[in-house]
Structure formats: structure tokens, C-alpha cells
Amino acid sequence: MRVAGITQAQCGDVTFVANPRYLPQLATTRASAVIVGAINGVEPRPACALLRSEDPYSAFARAVALFAPGSAAPARGVDPLASIARDVSIGADVSIGPFVAIGAGASIGARTVVYPNAVIGAGARIGDDCAIHSHVSIRERVVVGSRVILHDGVVVGGDGFGFARQPDGTHLKIPQHADVVIEDDVEIGANATIDRPAVGETRIGAGTKIDNLVHIAHGVAVGRRVLLAAQVGIAGSTTIEDDVMMAGQTGVTGHVRVGRGASVGAKSAVLQSVEPGAFVTGHPAIPHGAWRRASMLFRRLPMFRKRVEALEQRVAQLEEKLAAWQARRTDR
Amino acid sequence: MRVAGITQAQCGDVTFVANPRYLPQLATTRASAVIVGAINGVEPRPACALLRSEDPYSAFARAVALFAPGSAAPARGVDPLASIARDVSIGADVSIGPFVAIGAGASIGARTVVYPNAVIGAGARIGDDCAIHSHVSIRERVVVGSRVILHDGVVVGGDGFGFARQPDGTHLKIPQHADVVIEDDVEIGANATIDRPAVGETRIGAGTKIDNLVHIAHGVAVGRRVLLAAQVGIAGSTTIEDDVMMAGQTGVTGHVRVGRGASVGAKSAVLQSVEPGAFVTGHPAIPHGAWRRASMLFRRLPMFRKRVEALEQRVAQLEEKLAAWQARRTDR
Amino acid sequence: MRVAGITQAQCGDVTFVANPRYLPQLATTRASAVIVGAINGVEPRPACALLRSEDPYSAFARAVALFAPGSAAPARGVDPLASIARDVSIGADVSIGPFVAIGAGASIGARTVVYPNAVIGAGARIGDDCAIHSHVSIRERVVVGSRVILHDGVVVGGDGFGFARQPDGTHLKIPQHADVVIEDDVEIGANATIDRPAVGETRIGAGTKIDNLVHIAHGVAVGRRVLLAAQVGIAGSTTIEDDVMMAGQTGVTGHVRVGRGASVGAKSAVLQSVEPGAFVTGHPAIPHGAWRRASMLFRRLPMFRKRVEALEQRVAQLEEKLAAWQARRTDR
Numbered sequence: 001m002r003v004a005g006i007t008q009a010q011c012g013d014v015t016f017v018a019n020p021r022y023l024p025q026l027a028t029t030r031a032s033a034v035i036v037g038a039i040n041g042v043e044p045r046p047a048c049a050l051l052r053s054e055d056p057y058s059a060f061a062r063a064v065a066l067f068a069p070g071s072a073a074p075a076r077g078v079d080p081l082a083s084i085a086r087d088v089s090i091g092a093d094v095s096i097g098p099f100v101a102i103g104a105g106a107s108i109g110a111r112t113v114v115y116p117n118a119v120i121g122a123g124a125r126i127g128d129d130c131a132i133h134s135h136v137s138i139r140e141r142v143v144v145g146s147r148v149i150l151h152d153g154v155v156v157g158g159d160g161f162g163f164a165r166q167p168d169g170t171h172l173k174i175p176q177h178a179d180v181v182i183e184d185d186v187e188i189g190a191n192a193t194i195d196r197p198a199v200g201e202t203r204i205g206a207g208t209k210i211d212n213l214v215h216i217a218h219g220v221a222v223g224r225r226v227l228l229a230a231q232v233g234i235a236g237s238t239t240i241e242d243d244v245m246m247a248g249q250t251g252v253t254g255h256v257r258v259g260r261g262a263s264v265g266a267k268s269a270v271l272q273s274v275e276p277g278a279f280v281t282g283h284p285a286i287p288h289g290a291w292r293r294a295s296m297l298f299r300r301l302p303m304f305r306k307r308v309e310a311l312e313q314r315v316a317q318l319e320e321k322l323a324a325w326q327a328r329r330t331d332r
Numbered sequence: 333m334r335v336a337g338i339t340q341a342q343c344g345d346v347t348f349v350a351n352p353r354y355l356p357q358l359a360t361t362r363a364s365a366v367i368v369g370a371i372n373g374v375e376p377r378p379a380c381a382l383l384r385s386e387d388p389y390s391a392f393a394r395a396v397a398l399f400a401p402g403s404a405a406p407a408r409g410v411d412p413l414a415s416i417a418r419d420v421s422i423g424a425d426v427s428i429g430p431f432v433a434i435g436a437g438a439s440i441g442a443r444t445v446v447y448p449n450a451v452i453g454a455g456a457r458i459g460d461d462c463a464i465h466s467h468v469s470i471r472e473r474v475v476v477g478s479r480v481i482l483h484d485g486v487v488v489g490g491d492g493f494g495f496a497r498q499p500d501g502t503h504l505k506i507p508q509h510a511d512v513v514i515e516d517d518v519e520i521g522a523n524a525t526i527d528r529p530a531v532g533e534t535r536i537g538a539g540t541k542i543d544n545l546v547h548i549a550h551g552v553a554v555g556r557r558v559l560l561a562a563q564v565g566i567a568g569s570t571t572i573e574d575d576v577m578m579a580g581q582t583g584v585t586g587h588v589r590v591g592r593g594a595s596v597g598a599k600s601a602v603l604q605s606v607e608p609g610a611f612v613t614g615h616p617a618i619p620h621g622a623w624r625r626a627s628m629l630f631r632r633l634p635m636f637r638k639r640v641e642a643l644e645q646r647v648a649q650l651e652e653k654l655a656a657w658q659a660r661r662t663d664r
Numbered sequence: 665m666r667v668a669g670i671t672q673a674q675c676g677d678v679t680f681v682a683n684p685r686y687l688p689q690l691a692t693t694r695a696s697a698v699i700v701g702a703i704n705g706v707e708p709r710p711a712c713a714l715l716r717s718e719d720p721y722s723a724f725a726r727a728v729a730l731f732a733p734g735s736a737a738p739a740r741g742v743d744p745l746a747s748i749a750r751d752v753s754i755g756a757d758v759s760i761g762p763f764v765a766i767g768a769g770a771s772i773g774a775r776t777v778v779y780p781n782a783v784i785g786a787g788a789r790i791g792d793d794c795a796i797h798s799h800v801s802i803r804e805r806v807v808v809g810s811r812v813i814l815h816d817g818v819v820v821g822g823d824g825f826g827f828a829r830q831p832d833g834t835h836l837k838i839p840q841h842a843d844v845v846i847e848d849d850v851e852i853g854a855n856a857t858i859d860r861p862a863v864g865e866t867r868i869g870a871g872t873k874i875d876n877l878v879h880i881a882h883g884v885a886v887g888r889r890v891l892l893a894a895q896v897g898i899a900g901s902t903t904i905e906d907d908v909m910m911a912g913q914t915g916v917t918g919h920v921r922v923g924r925g926a927s928v929g930a931k932s933a934v935l936q937s938v939e940p941g942a943f944v945t946g947h948p949a950i951p952h953g954a955w956r957r958a959s960m961l962f963r964r965l966p967m968f969r970k971r972v973e974a975l976e977q978r979v980a981q982l983e984e985k986l987a988a989w990q991a992r993r994t995d996r
Contacts, residue, residue, distance in 0.1 A: 069509055072455070117451050139816070249581075266583060335863055396841065404785050581933070634958065647982070
């Protein structure tokens with residue numbers, strides 16, 4: 001018995017329908033039980049039990065957790081092949097895998113799991129109950145809250161991209177030594193990067209979830225409960241307020257503000273500040289409805305050209321005709 | 333003697349021309365021999381031998397392999413600085429480098445090379461003749477076929493980006509514990525990420541080649557012999573059928589299907605399903621020819637505005653003139 | 665005392681204003697001193713000292729360096745938990761951290777710091793005074809100059825994406841064994857990837873700065889003092905000349921040339937060569953001014969449609985009227 005997708009589920013499995021587009025599959029699933037919300041008239045297969053929930057997606061999340069396989073975490077304790085520098089503080093019941101390097105003065109909270117080959121810099125502070133996956137780099141003096149999950153290859157605290165152009169055209173590096181803070185309950189996807197600023201701080205607010213390969217530049221402030229889908233990029237010193245959602249591959253320019261609860265459509269380029277609650281899309285990002293309507297017309301531009309050309313001909317003919325009449329009238 | 337580019341080649345080298353735009357360089361190359369297909373009248377330098385091939389690019393591939401430098405693989409056997417958990421099955425003639433961590437119950441096929449600092453999770457199964465480069469993370473229970481190449485920093489099996497929004501605005505994590513399968517003869521570029529779903533599976537079909545920094549979300553099914561260029565992103569539960577090709581920086585939304593043999597132009601945003609064999613481009617992606625024509629007109633929008641304004645003035649003048657005549661006729 | 669952002673600075677801190685949009689904050693900062701250029705009439709808070717500079721951004725860079733915290737580099741020498749193969753040449757005063765693997769025949773210059781878990785391939789050559797951060801992969805035979813900074817997770821020398829399609833639809837791998845050169849004073853951001861070509865070389869010119877998650881394909885030549893912002897991608901065999909600047913998420917197609925000193929706006933798709941000194945933006949990239957004007961009109965396409973439809977109606981009415989008159993005239 002397990003939780004399975006509606007088409008893969010076998011007899012004995014639990015499945016779910018949260019997205020209405022999959023409702024018709026209720027009639028044919030082999031699952032023994034289905035977690036559903038409102039089902040709007042689609043009849044499930046007779047032998048299938050319905051587990052009704054006002055929030056089927058959350059019920060599904062809890063069901064998956066119930067049936068999850070055992071943890072793949074390293075055993076409790078510090079692996080003898082880890083390298084722990086002096087003055088490192090290690091909480092109760094941690095798991096620290098082989099080839100983990102922890103720099104001087106760092107601290108690791110209780111029950112935090114550090115997977116093999118992660119690197120934690122000098123003076124970094126990590127809270128309780130975190131999962132720091134393999135090949136994560138937490139650079140020196142970065143502060144990470146509790147219940148934070150950093151997937152494989154995440155880099156927190158690499159130098160921001162800051163240079164001052166010199167008269168000879170070379171780029172003088174502006175040292176990036178200031179603070180980076182990841183608050184509680186943040187999750188960051190594989191190979192995402194969070195940069196360190198020269199002054200001030202880069203901060204990821206509590207409960208924010210960031211997908212794979214996202215780039216957060218130096219000095220960015222990301223609020224609480226923000227969702228950033230894969231391959232999003234946020235340029236330096238920009239503020240993303242609480243509860244913002246951005247779809248994949250979107251970029252936001254530097255020194256702007258995306259207001260609380262705003263949404264940004266996929267692959268957009270946000271080039272100026274966005275009002276709270278707005279929904280913008282496109283390059284440059286404009287209100288989503290306006291973008292949709294304009295996009296529908298974009299592909300019809302060749303037809304517009306023809307219509308404009310036809311109008312020009314018709315107007316020219318009218319003008320000729322009128323000129324001819326006028327000439328005749330003058331003759332009279 | 334080596335295989336060299338047509339402009340860098342020296343006396344004694346073999347070079348090639350597969351792309352017709354480089355044909356004119358035949359006249360000046362210093363190479364001693366050139367692999368060519370149809371040469372359409374460009375005369376090579378007299379001292380240069382022509383190695384004719386119906387498929388010069390494939391002949392070039394084989395020539396490069398012939399002259400390749402010796403392997404940089406670690407020596408055969410398991411490095412004493414590797415960490416191998418209990419119940420790991422290791423095939424004949426493997427090479428496992430230093431600081432490689434292999435979790436309990438994993439299996440590694442014959443002649444597979446695991447480069448330094450790669451991490452293989454508990455219960456993962458890897459086939460024969462694979463190359464697992466440094467800093468690759470193969471997470472727990474991932475299944476990898478034979479002759480698979482994973483370049484440095486690839487992450488296979490990190491958690492998909494799945495959360496259920498709660499009434500208080502927080503995001504409940506949906507555990508991502510289901511299957512990830514990489515079939516035979518797949519190659520995945522540096523720092524690309526392949527996510528694990530909550531239910532069902534994420535699958536990369538046999539012979540598919542994926543470039544650097546590509547993101548494949550949870551529950552995506554990628555078919556066989558697919559080519560995905562760098563920085564492509566595929567959102568959750570989407571299906572990419574066999575023989576699809578996508579140019580760089582393209583994104584595909586979730587829950588759609590890109591049909592067999594379809595092509596997607598660079599930096600496109602595929603927002604709905606694509607028919608088999610179609611060639612689409614743009615944001616949103618539309619048929620490539622339509623996108624090209626519309627793009628050519630996009631830059632002329634200011635000129636269109638002027639033409640529409642001019643028409644409006646001319647029509648207004650015609651209307652005035654007619655109104656004036658009508659007034660005079662009524663007077664008469 | 666430290667260097668701080670203008671809003672965070674406390675009594676005793678030095679701050680700076682390089683971007684004129686922050687000038688009004690001069691009146692309220694609590695900083696004790698401000699590095700400024702021309703201040704155009706905004707009066708600073710009375711107790712605040714002004715440190716005037718013709719180039720405030722460079723002065724700021726130097727001030728930050730003065731007040732930087734101590735280095736987080738590993739101690740001098742080679743950590744006993746590093747794995748150094750035979751015939752490795754190591755310069756004076758290097759720092760090589762734990763779990764660093766260095767392949768046979770590699771060389772590391774004087775005072776270079778290799779952070780924990782970096783991997784340096786056989787035969788690679790690294791210059792003096794470099795910083796090679798954790799989880800960097802420098803593949804076999806790659807050449808890196810002096811004063812180069814590679815941030816965490818950078819991959820230099822992974823295989824380029826080169827395949828020859830076979831008659832049965834499979835993809836024959838073209839071995840990628842040629843040269844990769846990173847010249848002096850280059851900095852490369854976290855998780856960026858620089859590929860190795862089959863023939864010729866991939867080269868990053870002296871003084872070039874590359875941001876996080878950038879992809880440089882095989883055979884690309886990047887000139888000197890180039891700036892590539894985060895998530896840029898450059899396709900194979902393209903040339904980026906000296907002093908080019910590209911904003912984030914831009915892509916450049918293969919086999920083209922971006923001329924000296926050209927600029928490319930954010931999220932552009934450069935599909936053909938760019939003239940030296942040009943400034944292009946968009947998808948496809950066109951001159952920036954043309955793109956801006958066309959983008960402003962794009963969102964007004966629905967209004968254009970209405971104007972064209974209105975014109976069509978008005979012209980039809982005119983035509984009808986004239987036809988009616990003509991009919992009457994003929995009657996007479």
C-alpha cells in the first residue's frame with residue numbers, strides 16, 4: 001500500500017485529485033481510495049472509496065508523509081571522516097556525514113543532518129532540525145535558521161557580483177563581506193545560489209520556498225512565504241515582499257520592489273517595481289491581462305499589416321475619386 | 333598529429349567542415365587533411381587531402397575519439413579515502429575515487445567510474461560503464477542505467493517543488509519520495525538538476541542528452557533520444573516525447589505534452605501542448621514561421637502607428653470634405 | 665566601525681552614495697561619514713562628514729576592503745585529509761583544505777587557496793594567488809591563470825554538448841578533449857559552467873567577470889574585461905569580444921560574434937552578430953531604442969486593433985456614400 005498518482009495507482013493504493021483537469025480519470029483509476037475535494041458530478045469507479053477533504057492537496061501531503069520510506073540520513077553522530085575545526089559547537093543528536101568540513105567557530109543546532117561532502121564555513125551558525133544536503137556550501141558567517149532544508153549543491157554566501165569600473169576599463173572588485181541570513185522554515189532547491197553583499201545583508205524570510213537553480217543576488221531582501229520557481233533570478237538590492245509568487249525563469253532587475261502578494265508569470269522580465277497584489281507577465285512585465293491580449297495580437301501582426309495596407313489603398317482610391325470630382329466641379 | 337579546428341589546424345593535423353558556413357576556409361587552412369561532405373565548388377588548398385564522407389560530422393566524431401588523450405579516470409579499485417556503507421554491491425573493474433560516499437544498499441555496475449567527491453545515496457542503483465563525475469549527487473533509491481554520463485555537479489533526485497498552501501498562508505511541504513529513473517546512454521551536463529516526485533516517477537529516456545544547468549521538475553517524463561540544450565527548464569508532470577529537440581533557455585509549463593519529434597526554438601516559453609513534429613518558438617511559443625514573421629513586424633510597430641495615424645487624418649479629411657459637399661448639395 | 669549601507673549605517677559607520685537615486689537619504693542617514701561624488705544640492709545631515717571622491721564607487725570598494733573581516737581561508741599548508749596524486753607541483757604558501765582531490769601531474773601556484781572539497785583534475789595548471797572555493801571542479805588539463813577566483817560549485821572543463829545524429833536517430837558523442845583556458849584576474853560566480861570543446865579551445869580573457877549560474881559552451885571565446893551577469897548563456901563557438909557587457913538571463917546563439925564594447929539588455933536572445941559598441945535588447949535582440957519603442961506599443965496592440973477596425977468601418981462608409989452618389993450621378 002502506498003500513495004500513487006491516479007493513473008499509476010494499483011489496487012490497495014491511495015490516490016488523489018487536486019487539479020480538476022484530472023477529475024475524469026476518477027472513472028478509470030484502479031486505486032482503492034481517492035482523496036478528493038468537490039468532484040462536480042464525475043462518478044468514481046464503483047469500488048473506489050472517496051476520502052473527501054475541503055483541501056485535498058494538503059490531505060494528500062499528509063498521506064504521502066504517512067507512507068514515506070525510511071530516512072536516508074546518515075547515522076546519528078559525527079562520521080569519523082568528517083573534518084571539524086576548533087571551537088565548533090555541535091547540538092544534540094546531529095548527524096554529520098563523511099567528508100563534511102566545518103570551519104572554526106561554526107555552530108550546528110540539535111537534530112540537524114549534514115549530508116556527506118557538505119561544507120560549512122568558519123563562524124556560520126545553523127539552527128535546529130535542518131537538512132543540509134550533499135555538496136552544499138554555506139560560506140563563512142552565514143546565519144541559517146531552524147527547520148531549513150538546503151538541497152544538494154546550494155551555495156549560500158558566495159560573493160555578490162560587484163565591481164567598480166576603472167579608468168583603464170578594468171573592474172575593481174568590491175569586497176563582499178556583509179551578512180547573509182536564511183530564516184526559519186526556508187527550503188532552497190538544488191544548485192540555487194544566494195549571494196553575499198558588500199554592505200547590509202541578503203535575507204530570505206521565514207517560510208519562503210525557492211526552487212532549483214534560482215539566483216538571488218547580493219543585498220536582495222526576500223520576504224516571508226515567498227515562492228520562487230526554478231531558474232528565477234533576482235538582481236541586486238531588490239526587495240521581494242511577503243507572499244509573492246514567481247513562476248519559472250522570471251527575472252527581476254536590481255533596486256526595485258515587488259509588492260506584497262504580487263504574482264509574476266513565467267519567463268517574465270520585471271524591469272520596474274510591482275504594486276502589491278498585482279499579477280504581471282512579459283518582457284517587460286505588464287499587467288497579465290494586457291500581456292495576454294497583446295500576445296494574442298502579436299502573432300496576427302502580419303494580418304494587421306495587410307489590413308493597414310488595404311486601408312491605405314482604399315483611402316488613396318477615395319482621395320483620387322474625390323480629387324477627380326473636385327476637378328470636374330471646378331471645370332463646370 | 334591531432335584533430336583540430338579549421339583555423340587552428342597546423343601541418344600534420346586533420347580538420348573537418350560540417351557546417352557549410354566554414355567551407356570558404358578550406359582554401360586557407362594549414363591542415364594536412366580535411367573531412368568533408370559535399371563541398372559545392374570551393375577549392376581546397378592544393379596540399380590538403382580531402383577525406384570525403386557522406387556524414388562528415390560523424391566521421392569527425394570518430395576521428396576525435398581516435399586521437400583522444402588518455403583517460404583522466406581514477407585508478408581501478410576503490411580509493412582508501414572513499415566511504416562505502418554496509419551492503420554496497422560493487423561490480424568488477426570499477427574506479428571509485430577519494431572522498432566518494434556511497435550509502436547503504438547502493439549498487440555500482442561493472443567498469444563504472446565514480447570521480448572524487450561524488451555522493452551516491454542509500455539504495456541507489458547504477459549500471460555498467462557509467463561515468464559519475466565529481467560533486468554529482470545521486471540521491472537515495474535513484475536508478476541509473478548503463479553507459480550513463482553525469483557531469484560534475486549534477487543532482488538527481490532532489491525534492492520536487494511541491495507545497496500545499498495553508499489557510500494561514502504558509503506552505504505545507506508535500507514529501508517527495510517517489511521514483512527517479514535515468515535510462516541507458518543518457519548524458520547530463522554540469523550542474524543540471526533532475527527532481528524527485530511525490531508520487532509516480534521522473535524518468536529520462538534512453539539515449540537522451542541534456543546540457544548544463546537544465547532543470548527537470550518532479551514527475552516529468554522525458555522520452556528517448558531527446559536533446560535539451562543548456563538552461564532549459566521543464567515544469568512538473570509534463571511529458572516530452574521521443575526525439576524532441578529544445579534550444580537553450582527554453583521553458584515548458586507543467587502538465588502539458590510536447591509531441592514526438594517536435595522542436596522548440598531558443599528562449600521560448602511553451603505554455604500549452606505541442607503537436608508531434610511541430611516547430612514552435614516565442615513567448616508564448618507559436619509556430620516558428622509565424623513567430624519569425626511577427627518578430628520582424630514587432631520592431632516596425634512605431635512605423636505602423638505612424639501609418640495608422642496618417643490614415644486617421646486622411647479619413648477625417650475625406651469625411652470632412654464629403655460632409656461639406658453634402659451640406660452644399662442640401663443647400664442647393 | 666564598519667562600512668554600511670546608507671539606511672543601515674549607525675553612528676561611527678562610513679557609508680556611500682554612488683547611485684543618485686539614493687542621494688535623498690543623505691539627509692537622514694545616521695552614518696558618521698559618507699563617501700560621495702557630485703551631490704547636486706542635497707544637504708547631508710549636519711553631523712555627517714562628506715568624503716568627496718570623483719569615483720565614489722571605487723573609493724567605497726577600497727573602504728570595504730580596509731574594514732573587511734579576517735580571512736576564512738584554510739590554514740597554510742596541505743590538510744592531512746587532502747588527496748594529492750603523484751607528480752603534483754605545489755607552490756609556496758598554498759592553503760589546501762580537507763577533502764580536496766588533486767589529480768596526477770597537476771600544478772598549483774604560490775599562495776593559491778583551495779577550499780575544502782574542491783577537485784582539480786589530472787594535469788590541470790593553476791596560477792598564483794587564486795581562490796578555488798569548495799565544490800569547484802577543475803577538470804583534467806584545464807589551465808587557470810593567476811589571481812583567479814572560482815566560487816563554490818563552478819565547473820570548468822566539463823564536456824561540451826556535441827553529438828552527431830545517426831541514421832537511426834541516436835546521438836553519437838563527439839569526444840570533447842581540447843583545451844580550456846581561464847586567463848588572469850578572472851572571477852566566476854557560484855555554479856557557473858565553462859565547457860570543453862572537441863577541437864580548438866574555450867577561453868575566458870583576462871579580467872573578465874562572470875556571475876552565478878552562467879553557461880559558457882564549448883569553443884566560446886570570451887574577451888578581456890567582459891561582464892556577464894547571472895544566468896547568461898553563450899552557445900558554442902561564439903566570440904564575445906573585449907569589454908562587452910551582458911545583463912542577466914541573456915542568451916547568445918552559436919557561431920556569432922558580439923563586437924567589442926557592445927552591451928546586451930536583460931533577458932535578450934542574441935540571434936545574430938552584434939556590431940562593436942552597439943546596445944541591443946529583446947528576443948530577437950534589436951537596437952535597444954527600437955526595442956523600447958516597440959515594447960511600449962506592444963501593450964497597446966488591442967487599442968491599435970480597435971483603431972484599425974474603426975478605420976475600416978469609416979472607409980467602408982465613405983465608399984458606400986461615394987458609390988451612392990456615383991449611382992445618382994449616373995442616374996441623372
